[in-house]
Amino acid sequence: EAEVAQSPRYKITEKSQAVAFWCDPISGHATLYWYRQILGQGPELLVQFQDESVVDDSQLPKDRFSAERLKGVDSTLKIQPAELGDSAMYLCASSGGQGFGRAHSPLHFGNGTRLTVT
Amino acid sequence: QKEVEQDPGPLSVPEGAIVSLNCTYSNSAFQYFMWYRQYSRKGPELLMYTYSSGNKEDGRFTAQVDKSSKYISLFIRDSQPSDSATYLCAMSASNQFYFGTGTSLTVIP
Numbered sequence: 592e593a594e595v596a597q598s599p600r601y602k603i604t605e606k607s608q609a610v611a612f613w614c615d616p617i618s619g620h621a622t623l624y625w626y627r628q629i630l631g632q633g634p635e636l637l638v639q640f641q642d643e644s645v646v647d648d649s650q651l652p653k654d655r656f657s658a659e660r661l662k663g664v665d666s667t668l669k670i671q672p673a674e675l676g677d678s679a680m681y682l683c684a685s686s687g688g689q690g691f692g693r694a695h696s697p698l699h700f701g702n703g704t705r706l707t708v709t
Numbered sequence: 710q711k712e713v714e715q716d717p718g719p720l721s722v723p724e725g726a727i728v729s730l731n732c733t734y735s736n737s738a739f740q741y742f743m744w745y746r747q748y749s750r751k752g753p754e755l756l757m758y759t760y761s762s763g764n765k766e767d768g769r770f771t772a773q774v775d776k777s778s779k780y781i782s783l784f785i786r787d788s789q790p791s792d793s794a795t796y797l798c799a800m801s802a803s804n805q806f807y808f809g810t811g812t813s814l815t816v817i818p
Contacts, residue, residue, distance in 0.1 A: 622804065631717065633797055633808030646804070682752055697743050698806055700752035
């Protein structure tokens with residue numbers, strides 16, 4: 592079964608440093624999401640892409656976070672500078688549906704990047 | 710008020726028990742309902758995906774949606790230790806997804 596690939600699995604960084612996470616969605620999935628999940632809570636949306644365009648980044652802390660999906664396939668999420676409160680699991684998900692005439696389909700998640708900021 | 714409410718548990722049951730997990734929601738526009746299973750240090754894995762009201766069965770799992778009460782349930786029959794995980798409910802209207810906080814389940818051998 593096709594999977595969403597994420598790397599790295601774990602990242603430890605010092606505060607004020609820059610970090611980057613990479614995601615490769617399931618082939619053919621037009622919609623890509625980045626979520627942040629704090630232990631004991633559900634995933635919270637950071638940014639949503641439809642192909643290469645940002646659909647929703649209203650919850651993305653834009654002073655320090657950036658995301659891109661240049662060719663509408665894989666995506667990178669960056670944090671600069673990292674803060675202690677950024678320690679969390681960063682999940683990427685993709686979906687074949689949503690908008691532009693596509694039928695609805697559920698999210699499929701990768702295994703995430705667990706970030707620890709010291 | 711949160712869009713989706715889910716009791717975080719933890720829930721502990723003996724092996725073989727029937728487990729009932731539930732979520733309530735406030736947005737009547739939700740049409741698609743999902744349950745995800747998340748093992749420790751892993752991403753959520755899609756278990757069940759349903760549209761509108763009714764029941765859907767897949768092996769030992771049954772998803773139930775009652776749109777009139779804004780209430781969804783996941784039943785696990787003959788629970789196994791391998792079912793020990795956090796279960797997340799999720800709901801969607803158009804292209805946006807909303808998650809519960811997850812219920813932690815432990816099945817004791």
